[in-house]
Each structure stands twice: as C-alpha cells, then as structure tokens.
Amino acid sequence: MPKELMNKQDIDRAVTRMAHEILExxxxxxxxxxxxxxxxxxxxAQRLAAKIKQIxxxxxxVGVLDIAFYRDDLNIRxxxxxxxxxxxxxxxxxxxxxxxxxxxxTGRSIRAAMDALIDIGRPSLIxxxxxxxxxxxxxxxKADYVGKNIPTSLSETVVVRFEEEGLEDRVVLEKTxxxxxxxx
Amino acid sequence: MNVLIKNGHVLDPSxxxxxxxxxxxxxxxxxxxxxxxxxxxxEGAKRESGxxxxxxxxxxxxxxxxxxxxxxMHVHLREPGFEYKETIRTGTLAAVKGGFTxxxxxxxxxxxxxxxxxxxxxxxxxxxxxHCTVHPIGAITKGQRGEExxxxxxxxxxxxxxxxxxxxxxxxxxxxxRALEYSKAFNVPVISHSEDLTLSEGGVMNEGLIAVxxxxxxxxxxxxxxxxxxxxxxxxxxxGRLHIAHVSTAGSVNLVREAKKRxxxxxxxxxxxxxxxxxxxxxxxxxxxxxNPPLRTSRDVEAIKEGLTDGTIDVIxxxxxxxxxxxxxxxxxxxxxxxxxxxxALGLSLGLVEEGILTRNQLVERLTxxxxxxxxxxxxxxxxxxxxxLVVIDEKREYEVKAEEFLSKGRNTPFDGRVLKGMPVxxxxxxxxxxx
Amino acid sequence: xxxxxDLLGIKELTEQEILLILDTAAGFKDIIGRDIxxxxxxxxxxxxxxxxxxxxxxxxSFELAAKRLSTDVVNFSVxxxxxxxGESLLDTVLTVQALxxxxxxxxxxxxxxxxxxxxxxxxxIINAGDxxxxxxxxxxxxxxxxxxxxxxxxxxxxxxxxDIAHSRVAKSNIYCLTKLGANVRLIGPPTLIPKEIEDLGVxxxxxxxxxxxxxxxxxxxxxxxxxxxxxxFPSTEEYSKNWCLTSDxxxxxxxxxxxMHPGPMxxxxxxxxxxxxxxxxVILEQVTNGIAVRMAVMYLLAGVKR
Numbered sequence: 001m002p003k004e005l006m007n008k009q010d011i012d013r014a015v016t017r018m019a020h021e022i023l024e025x026x027x028x029x030x031x032x033x034x035x036x037x038x039x040x041x042x043x044x045a046q047r048l049a050a051k052i053k054q055i056x057x058x059x060x061x062v063g064v065l066d067i068a069f070y071r072d073d074l075n076i077r078x079x080x081x082x083x084x085x086x087x088x089x090x091x092x093x094x095x096x097x098x099x100x101x102x103x104x105x106t107g108r109s110i111r112a113a114m115d116a117l118i119d120i121g122r123p124s125l126i127x128x129x130x131x132x133x134x135x136x137x138x139x140x141x142k143a144d145y146v147g148k149n150i151p152t153s154l155s156e157t158v159v160v161r162f163e164e165e166g167l168e169d170r171v172v173l174e175k176t177x178x179x180x181x182x183x184x
Numbered sequence: 185m186n187v188l189i190k191n192g193h194v195l196d197p198s199x200x201x202x203x204x205x206x207x208x209x210x211x212x213x214x215x216x217x218x219x220x221x222x223x224x225x226x227e228g229a230k231r232e233s234g235x236x237x238x239x240x241x242x243x244x245x246x247x248x249x250x251x252x253x254x255x256x257m258h259v260h261l262r263e264p265g266f267e268y269k270e271t272i273r274t275g276t277l278a279a280v281k282g283g284f285t286x287x288x289x290x291x292x293x294x295x296x297x298x299x300x301x302x303x304x305x306x307x308x309x310x311x312x313x314x315h316c317t318v319h320p321i322g323a324i325t326k327g328q329r330g331e332e333x334x335x336x337x338x339x340x341x342x343x344x345x346x347x348x349x350x351x352x353x354x355x356x357x358x359x360x361x362r363a364l365e366y367s368k369a370f371n372v373p374v375i376s377h378s379e380d381l382t383l384s385e386g387g388v389m390n391e392g393l394i395a396v397x398x399x400x401x402x403x404x405x406x407x408x409x410x411x412x413x414x415x416x417x418x419x420x421x422x423x424g425r426l427h428i429a430h431v432s433t434a435g436s437v438n439l440v441r442e443a444k445k446r447x448x449x450x451x452x453x454x455x456x457x458x459x460x461x462x463x464x465x466x467x468x469x470x471x472x473x474x475x476n477p478p479l480r481t482s483r484d485v486e487a488i489k490e491g492l493t494d495g496t497i498d499v500i501x502x503x504x505x506x507x508x509x510x511x512x513x514x515x516x517x518x519x520x521x522x523x524x525x526x527x528x529a530l531g532l533s534l535g536l537v538e539e540g541i542l543t544r545n546q547l548v549e550r551l552t553x554x555x556x557x558x559x560x561x562x563x564x565x566x567x568x569x570x571x572x573x574l575v576v577i578d579e580k581r582e583y584e585v586k587a588e589e590f591l592s593k594g595r596n597t598p599f600d601g602r603v604l605k606g607m608p609v610x611x612x613x614x615x616x617x618x619x620x
Numbered sequence: 621x622x623x624x625x626d627l628l629g630i631k632e633l634t635e636q637e638i639l640l641i642l643d644t645a646a647g648f649k650d651i652i653g654r655d656i657x658x659x660x661x662x663x664x665x666x667x668x669x670x671x672x673x674x675x676x677x678x679x680x681s682f683e684l685a686a687k688r689l690s691t692d693v694v695n696f697s698v699x700x701x702x703x704x705x706g707e708s709l710l711d712t713v714l715t716v717q718a719l720x721x722x723x724x725x726x727x728x729x730x731x732x733x734x735x736x737x738x739x740x741x742x743x744x745i746i747n748a749g750d751x752x753x754x755x756x757x758x759x760x761x762x763x764x765x766x767x768x769x770x771x772x773x774x775x776x777x778x779x780x781x782x783d784i785a786h787s788r789v790a791k792s793n794i795y796c797l798t799k800l801g802a803n804v805r806l807i808g809p810p811t812l813i814p815k816e817i818e819d820l821g822v823x824x825x826x827x828x829x830x831x832x833x834x835x836x837x838x839x840x841x842x843x844x845x846x847x848x849x850x851x852x853f854p855s856t857e858e859y860s861k862n863w864c865l866t867s868d869x870x871x872x873x874x875x876x877x878x879x880m881h882p883g884p885m886x887x888x889x890x891x892x893x894x895x896x897x898x899x900x901x902v903i904l905e906q907v908t909n910g911i912a913v914r915m916a917v918m919y920l921l922a923g924v925k926r
Binding site: 392393396397398399400401468469510513514515516517518 | 631708709710728730731732733735736750751752753754788791814816817819820
Binding site for chain 1: 621643644646647648650651654655656658659660661916919920922923
C-alpha cells in the first residue's frame with residue numbers, strides 16, 4: 001500500500017517556498033535559467049517558473065534536458081531509457097542554471113545532467129532544486145533547494161505524481177522488491 | 185554371395201510381379217523368384233526338410249518391399265579433380281545408402297570426361313572403389329566448351345553410355361544439331377542441360393517476387409523453356425535421341441508433352457527437389473536451396489507431379505551435386521549451385537506414392553525401368569539370370585533427415601530436418617549386401 | 621525497444637520499431653546541432669566499418685555517428701585488407717569480432733551478406749547496403765527528413781524515380797514508406813522496374829509526367845552505371861529526355877513538394893542543378909539527418925539484450 005508523503009497542498013506550498021528561496025539566494029532573476037530534467041523535473045521547473053512570474057512579474061526561461069545519453073548505468077538497466085527532447089532555450093554559457101528534478105536519490109542523474117549541461121556550454125554556476133530528497137547519496141551531490149527531506153530505506157521508492165500527466169498531485173512511498181528503481 | 189530373401193513383397197514391373205515372393209540369389213546372380221502358388225507349395229516342403237542350406241544367408245523381408253536396384257542417371261561424383269567435394273568411393277556409398285545400385289556420372293570433372301582416357305580412369309576407379317556400378321556419361325563437346333564434338337564413338341567403346349555437357353547447355357544450335365545427328369551412329373542418347381545462358385545470365389534463383397524482395401537476380405522459367413523448345417525441334421530435325429535433364433517448370437512439362445504427342449524421340453527427367461520444395465526455401469538466403477535449374481513455384485511443382493503421373497516425365501534422377509561446406513557458407517550469389525540428393529531421393533519419391541501421384545509400380549518404373557531402357561542397360565529387372573542388384577525397402581519407417589550424418593561428403597540439402605517415410609533396409613549389388 | 625540485435629533491413633522492422641528509431645533520432649539531432657557534438661553514451665564500445673564496396677559519404681556518416689556516441693572507430697576497406705588475399709567473408713568478420721568489435725557496419729556487393737554474418741556473430745550488424753537488397757539507414761533518414769518537413773508520412777504521395785530494379789535505396793524506401801502508410805509511386809523505364817514489384821502495393825508509371833503529378837515528395841535515384849549491365853536503356857541522353865527532373869516537369873508537383881536524392885547526383889542526367897540546389901531540395905538536410913538517424917540506430921541496438 002503506497003503511503004502518502006505529500007498531498008497537493010503540501011506540494012504547492014513547497015514550490016512556493018522554493019521559488020522565494022531561489023530568488024533570495026540569487027538576488028533576483030538576472031541571468032537565471034531553470035532547466036528541468038526529463039520528465040518529473042520538467043513539470044516542477046514549469047511550476048517554479050510560474051511562481052517566479054507571479055512574484056517578479058517577469059518570465060524566467062525554462063529549458064528541458066534529457067539525460068539518457070549521459071547515464072552511467074546503460075549496461076545494467078533492464079530496459080533502455082527512452083530518449084526525449086533536449087531544449088535549452090537559454091544560452092547556457094555565463095548563465096546561472098538551476099537544475100530541477102523531482103526526486104534526489106543517489107545523485108547519479110544530477111551528475112549526468114551536469115555533464116550534459118557542460119557539453120552544451122559553460123554556465124557561470126549550477127544550483128540544484130528538488131521536490132524530495134530521499135537520502136542514500138552515492139556521489140558528493142547536494143541540493144540547494146529542497147521541498148521536503150524524507151528519509152527512506154533502499155527497499156522503498158518515492159514516486160511523484162503530476163497533474164500534467166493526468167494524475168492527482170501526490171508524493172507517495174512504495175515498496176520495491178530490489179534496490180535501484182527509476183529515480184536515482 | 186548367396187542369399188535368400190523371404191516373405192517380402194516383390195515389385196518387378198519388367199516381369200509383371202507385384203506380390204509376395206521369395207528371391208534366391210546364388211553367386212551374385214538371381215537364381216529364381218518364387219511367387220504365389222509356388223511359394224505356398226515350397227513353404228510346406230521346407231517345413232519338412234528344415235529351411236535353408238548352409239552357406240546361404242536368409243533375410244526375412246516380412247513387411248518390406250523388394251524392387252530392382254534403383255538407377256540414378258544423373259549424378260556428379262566429382263572425381264577426378266574435385267575430390268574435396270566427393271569421390272567415387274563416397275558418392276557411390278551414398279548411392280547405395282539411398283537404394284541406388286547403378287549411377288551415371290556427369291563429365292564436368294577436372295579434367296572433363298571428354299576423352300576415352302578419362303572415361304577409363306573413372307571406370308577403373310569405380311571397379312576398385314565404387315560401392316555400386318558406375319556408368320560414365322561423356323561430354324558432348326571438347327572441354328564442354330560447346331564448340332567441337334568430343335570423340336563420342338571412342339568414348340562409347342570405352343564405356344560411356346550417354347553424352348551430355350551437363351552443367352552447361354550447348355548454346356550453339358548447329359553444334360547441338362551435329363551432336364544429335366552424330367550420336368545416331370552410336371545409338372546413344374544426348375542428355376541436354378537446357379538453359380539459355382543469355383536469359384539466365386547472373387541469375388541465382390527463380391525469377392519472381394521473392395527474388396525481387398531478396399535482391400537476388402532471377403532466372404526466368406523461359407530460360408529453360410526456350411532451350412527445351414530448341415532441343416526438341418533439333419531432335420525432330422535430326423531423329424537423334426534427346427533426353428532432357430532436370431525439368432523444373434510447368435512450361436517445360438507442356439513442351440515435352442506436346443513433343444511426345446508428335447512422336448518425337450524425346451525423354452525427360454526431373455529431380456526430387458522439383459516436386460518437393462519451392463523457391464520459398466531460399467528465404468533467409470539459404471544456399472542449400474541454391475540449385476540450377478532453380479527451385480520454382482508451387483504451380484510448377486504441381487505441373488511436375490502431373491508430368492510424372494501421365495508419363496511425360498519418364499525418370500526421377502537426383503542431379504546429386506555435392507559441395508564442400510565452406511563453399512556453401514559464402515554469400516548467396518557466390519555459393520555454387522547444387523543439392524546433395526542421393527540419400528533423400530527415395531524418401532521424397534515415396535511421398536509421391538503416399539500422395540497418390542504415382543502408384544508403386546509407376547515409381548519403380550521412373551527410378552529403374554525407364555532409366556535402364558533409355559540408357560540401354562540390361563537392368564531394372566529381377567529376371568532370373570540377371571546380376572543381383574536390388575533394394576529392400578521399409579516403406580513405413582519414418583525418420584528425420586540429418587545432413588550431418590550423410591555418407592556423401594556433400595551435406596548441402598534443403599531437406600535437413602524434414603521427416604521422410606520409407607528407406608532402404610538392404611541394398612544388394614556388386615556381390616555385397618549393405619545393411620542400413 | 622528493438623527486437624533484434626542487428627539492423628539488416630526494413631523488411632525485418634515493424635512500424636513501431638521504425639517510429640522508435642525516428643523519435644530517437646530527433647533527440648540525437650539536437651546533439652549534433654550543438655558545439656560539442658558528442659555524448660558519452662556508448663563510450664568504450666568499438667565500431668568497425670567493413671566496406672567491401674567503395675563509399676565515401678555513407679562510411680563517413682557512420683563514422684561520425686559512431687564517434688559522436690564516443691565509440692572507437694576502425695575503418696576496414698577491402699583493398700587494404702586480407703580479403704584480397706582470398707580470405708572468406710566469414711573469416712574476415714570473425715577476425716573483426718575477435719578484435720573486439722561491438723558494431724560491425726557492413727557494405728557488400730552480395731545481397732544477404734549481412735544476414736549470413738549476423739547469424740554467426742554476437743556483435744550488432746548494421747547493413748550499410750547489400751547488393752540490390754536493402755540500405756535500411758538510408759530509408760530511415762529519408763523517412764525522418766520527410767516527417768520533419770511534412771509533419772507526417774501516412775497519406776503522402778511519394779514518387780521514386782530511376783533504376784528501381786538495381787537500387788537498394790529504392791527497395792528499402794518502398795518497404796519503409798508503405799509500412800508507414802504512404803502512397804508510393806515508382807517511375808522509370810520498364811526495363812528498370814521489375815514486373816512483380818506492384819505486388820508490394822506500389823503504383824508503377826513509365827511516363828514521368830503522369831507519375832509525378834501532384835506528388836508531395838520526389839525521390840530521385842542515381843542511374844547506377846556500375847551496377848547494371850548495359851542494355852537496360854539505349855543511352856543516358858534518352859534516359860534524361862524521358863526521366864530527368866527538369867524545371868518544366870517540376871511544375872507538375874504540389875506547391876510545397878520536396879525533392880530528395882540519396883547522392884551522389886548525376887547532375888543533368890536524373891536531376892538538373894537548378895532543382896538540386898533550389899528551394900525544394902532537402903538533399904543536404906538528408907545528409908545531416910543521416911548522422912542523427914545512424915546514431916539513433918546504434919544507440920537502440922546497443923540496448924538489445926543478447
């Protein structure tokens with residue numbers, strides 16, 4: 001039985017808070033760009049951009065990044081990851097990029113995303129915003145903005161469901177039979 | 185060799201025998217066949233005296249069919265010159281396994297059998313090492329180049345029983361005409377590999393949709409038919425004896441049928457693959473299905489069967505063409521043409537009896553009586569006084585074709601894995617009994 | 621997911637597999653538009669280009685695709701190899717695999733050569749053209765180009781003009797475009813279009829004007845003098861007169877029709893320069909798309925479990 005960790009309201013409040021934190025830490029949105037990691041991070045980045053627009057009354061560029069080509073686990077995955085589009089609408093070089101993902105787990109996805117970004121250009125700095133940090137890092141990666149810290153065990157998986165995919169906004173905890181699920 | 189074969193069903197069309205019978209062989213000659221009443225009387229007599237004299241082997245052929253040894257008038261024994269593909273020894277061993285006690289070998293060896301010296305070599309080798317009788321077929325033209333006639337008369341004296349440039353057609357019509365005319369002096373048939381090379385050029389399988397989708401060059405049926413038509417007209421013109429090798433198409437069967445109706449002296453043969461498998465077998469680029477003439481369509485298969493039933497096609501011969509496995513492992517267009525057929529012929533041919541295409545009698549005619557007649561061999565018969573060449577067949581035995589177990593060096597067959605019914609149990613020839 | 625470790629032909633692909641390749645290629649096209657045109661995806665793998673027939677553009681395209689996926693690439697051309705010494709095809713490819721090849725991209729003059737070796741090797745075999753059978757990656761990049769330009773393939777009227785009988789590009793395109801629902805027309809002299817080909821669900825025209833009228837896509841094929849025997853048509857002049865894409869004939873197609881050619885072009889024989897270099901021509905984009913499509917093919921084949 002999946003256990004609910006955050007409901008629609010919880011998620012919305014967290015996103016609002018994170019939007020404020022991003023603007024606070026970066027002293028505004030000058031030279032700032034959000035880049036969502038396919039797929040969960042993309043919806044999140046779009047919502048953060050909407051909140052930021054509410055606050056600053058201006059559009060912030062939102063890019064989309066697919067990390068399939070940069071993964072380090074292609075040989076051991078059961079199924080080949082589907083390749084999706086990459087569209088970084090901002091000129092990465094000399095910009096401040098906030099990478100956005102739904103769940104931070106081992107940190108390997110973020111490493112792949114950073115490799116991809118750096119192959120695209122030379123950002124002046126990269127920050128990381130995640131909705132959920134579930135612990136169990138395997139690389140020295142830290143999120144700058146966290147919606148909620150949720151300690152988990154390796155036999156569990158955290159799933160974020162999005163309205164944009166036709167489901168109700170929820171963060172749930174499910175049991176898996178073995179270690180590494182999709183969110184890494 | 186002294187043998188008594190008892191309790192079998194004897195099928196000898198030459199004597200009109202088709203029923204239970206015992207065959208007694210003494211010193212390698214058929215002494216007598218006892219059938220019907222004579223059989224019943226004898227059984228009573230034997231029970232009193234105790235059966236069999238000493239020194240005679242008795243074979244119980246209960247439930248088995250006994251026929252005259254099969255005659256394959258179209259095989260490639262590859263020796264001299266291509267011993268890595270097959271030798272006279274291995275080829276004839278495969279032949280007896282298949283129930284053949286006589287084979288006729290084509291001259292496309294190296295050197296070509298276009299001279300009495302090569303004929304002599306083949307006959308001598310066959311006497312020493314051959315497991316069955318071998319009659320060489322000599323080349324029509326020197327080197328099979330289709331230009332000058334070979335010494336047909338001398339070669340016949342040395343032992344050639346027919347002449348063919350098989351592997352090649354005789355493209356030049358005048359040369360073919362001369363061959364048919366000249367052969368009359370020696371009363372030998374001219375066996376034609378009928379193929380118009382200009383129509384078949386570069387082709388590797390039957391022309392049609394499958395060839396298009398596989399990207400392989402096709403050989404149209406017309407390449408065979410155009411040449412058969414020409415050969416028939418030349419036979420009519422000259423009065424020579426024409427035998428058409430490996431007929432494969434519906435159109436070809438029609439041409440031969442019409443020619444026979446007009447009274448032209450023409451006979452024809454087909455091979456088991458032309459009534460057992462179609463061009464579909466090439467799919468996946470299977471070189472074991474690469475043969476010349478190529479495997480055709482199901483419509484052609486039907487026509488071949490009709491030709492066998494109504495006697496248009498007189499003979500079933502194998503065109504046994506063994507090749508080394510390495511050669512057949514090449515890309516399709518680079519692999520040589522040919523199917524190793526001696527060890528599957530009988531099983532496939534018995535299938536025609538199962539299907540009702542031929543009666544058993546007719547089958548035996550196509551496999552022994554007719555070839556013997558066409559070639560002027562006094563064989564295909566179990567008449568008393570004939571050399572003992574016969575086959576004991578178990579018609580009911582089912583088995584899976586296993587190319588890797590072939591006695592022939594050539595394992596190139598499209599029938600690997602197919603289940604056939606009917607195989608020889610004993611083959612008797614050249615004073616020996618082979619047991620399978 | 622692709623069903624086979626090899627790409628031997630379009631005949632062997634389902635519509636779903638074709639669409640998967642095209643979708644994946646879109647992702648790779650983004651990569652090759654960047655400054656750093658490389659991704660580490662297949663790092664450590666080895667690609668061998670085994671070309672028994674001369675080719676610059678296809679081989680280079682595959683080489684670039686393989687390098688942009690970070691594989692190591694080795695080119696193995698016939699004149700410089702031991703094949704000339706009589707080594708069989710099978711021996712050559714087994715040697716290549718023993719050297720550690722993960723991908724073998726093969727072009728051979730015998731139809732079915734890739735199929736022969738795919739049965740014997742663990743490596744992924746990609747057919748870069750076998751005899752007159754198929755050239756699957758060409759058809760895939762052609763389909764990708766059409767889809768990009770026209771938004772769809774199903775329902776389009778697509779005319780292929782030229783030596784259909786000897787063109788593996790034509791065959792692969794016929795299979796691919798019919799599988800994706802296009803109306804395919806073949807145009808050329810009767811001696812260059814096999815009579816059985818209508819059974820594949822295509823229309824056949826010998827009159828160029830009738831054939832290209834209102835077409836959405838024109839695919840011109842090179843007249844292959846090196847593959848055909850003489851005698852299929854009397855002269856290139858007569859061929860051109862009847863089947864060359866000229867400025868007059870081009871007015872018959874739809875307004876927004878595109879013109880394609882797999883290259884290299886015989887300018888003036890099958891297509892005039894004004895059109896080859898003109899606004900309808902997508903010939904150069906085909907080349908660019910070729911790299912993305914080939915990257916997609918290699919990426920997807922790498923994911924097939926042995």
